[in-house]
Each structure stands twice: as C-alpha cells, then as structure tokens.
Amino acid sequence: AQTVTQSQPEMSVQEAETVTLSCTYDTSESDYYLFWYKQPPSRQMILVIRQEAYKQQNATENRFSVNFQKAAKSFSLKISDSQLGDAAMYFCALVRGNTPLVFGKGTRLSVIA
Amino acid sequence: ETGVTQSPTHLIKTRGQQVTLRCSSQSGHNTVSWYQQALGQGPQFIFQYYREEENGRGNFPPRFSGLQFPNYSSELNVNALELDDSALYLCASSLGTHSGANVLTFGAGSRLTVL
Numbered sequence: 135a136q137t138v139t140q141s142q143p144e145m146s147v148q149e150a151e152t153v154t155l156s157c158t159y160d161t162s163e164s165d166y167y168l169f170w171y172k173q174p175p176s177r178q179m180i181l182v183i184r185q186e187a188y189k190q191q192n193a194t195e196n197r198f199s200v201n202f203q204k205a206a207k208s209f210s211l212k213i214s215d216s217q218l219g220d221a222a223m224y225f226c227a228l229v230r231g232n233t234p235l236v237f238g239k240g241t242r243l244s245v246i247a
Numbered sequence: 248e249t250g251v252t253q254s255p256t257h258l259i260k261t262r263g264q265q266v267t268l269r270c271s272s273q274s275g276h277n278t279v280s281w282y283q284q285a286l287g288q289g290p291q292f293i294f295q296y297y298r299e300e301e302n303g304r305g306n307f308p309p310r311f312s313g314l315q316f317p318n319y320s321s322e323l324n325v326n327a328l329e330l331d332d333s334a335l336y337l338c339a340s341s342l343g344t345h346s347g348a349n350v351l352t353f354g355a356g357s358r359l360t361v362l
Contacts, residue, residue: 137314138289147335166347167346167347167348170323171353176355177335177337177355177356177358178353178354178355178356179337179339179351179353180353181350181351182261184350186347187316225289225290227289229346229347230347231345231347232344232345232346233303233346234280234292234295234303234305235280235290235292235346235351236280236292237289237290237291238289239287239289240287240288240289
C-alpha cells in the first residue's frame, strides 16, 4: 500500500519570505510520480509541481521548487517570495502507473502581510 | 479550452435519500475520476471511468455508483445517504488512465451535506 504523510497541519509565512512544506511517503515501487496540489478557498485543486521518481533533478516551477530525496522518501515543497495568493491548503500526492492518486491530509498555509 | 465543471456546487440532503452529481470533463479528456474529500482530510479515490467503463474503484460501498457518457461527461450517484457521506466531491479528468503521465485537471467540487 502507498501512503503519504504531511506532518504539518498548519504553517505560516511572512509575505516575500520563503517557506518549506514537508511530505514523506511510502511505496515499494521504484517508478512513481509525486505531486504538490494547491487548494484555495475556491476548492479547485490546482497542480503546483510534479516530480518523476526516476529523474534525479528536482523539479522547479517559477517560485516553487521541490527537494526530492528518494532514499529517504521525502518530497518537500519550497515556496520562495511568498505572496498573499499562495495562501491555501497544500496537498502532497503519490501515484504509480494506472493506480489512483493517494493524497496526504494537507497543510494549511497562511501568508501574513 | 474549457476546464472541468461540476454541478451542483452545493446541496443538502437527508439520510436515506439519493443524490446525483454531475461532471463535464475538460475538452479532449477521455477519463474521469471521482474523489471524496471529507472536512480536514485529503481526497479519497472513489472510482475512475474510461471509455464509459468503470476502470478501478476505491474502498467505497456499492451504493456509490457512476456513469460515463459518450461525450466523456460523468455522473456520481449515491444511494441511501448516510451522515458520513457529507463531503466535498471532486471530479477530475485526464487524457488516459495513467495518473502520473496524464495530469489530472480538477473541478471545483460539489459540497454535499447530509442531515
């Protein structure tokens, strides 16, 4: 079975500062994908970043980057230059092959002006 | 391109009733997945439809059922509603069943309250 754990129920960051959200996972597979999704109050899940497990290089998307540690089964999200619009629930998710996404319980991020 | 749209956005039902939730997939997508998100939790996979057939199911009882139509839109039906069915129901579409290679596009969900 695959599991995803997000140990930080809530985090806060000052506007323009950097914050890191943690995620650990467990899978017996060697080929899988990891995701970070953002869910603002509008409720729609928005893909933030995707990492393919066979790729050594950490994924980046503008102000968002990940620290993917395959051996440690860790997949943290770093948000640089935080903006008010970054305030949301963030979900880490894992998938392999044709199996469905498995989500963590989420981290609520607040951005303080 | 149009995204994923879900209806209704909010609804209230009583225990024992039946509900139908609807989802229009993103243009060009042929696969629809449904997730249940209870308050304070991450989404849980209910089932997936591909080419009008159920293609995988999570740990949900048979009173959760679905359909996919030739235009790839989908319905989620829940019979004999229970209080624990209160949740946000998310629909996601994709091109193909591989949820890693084919990124899911989510709708804004239908918020169901069971009294």
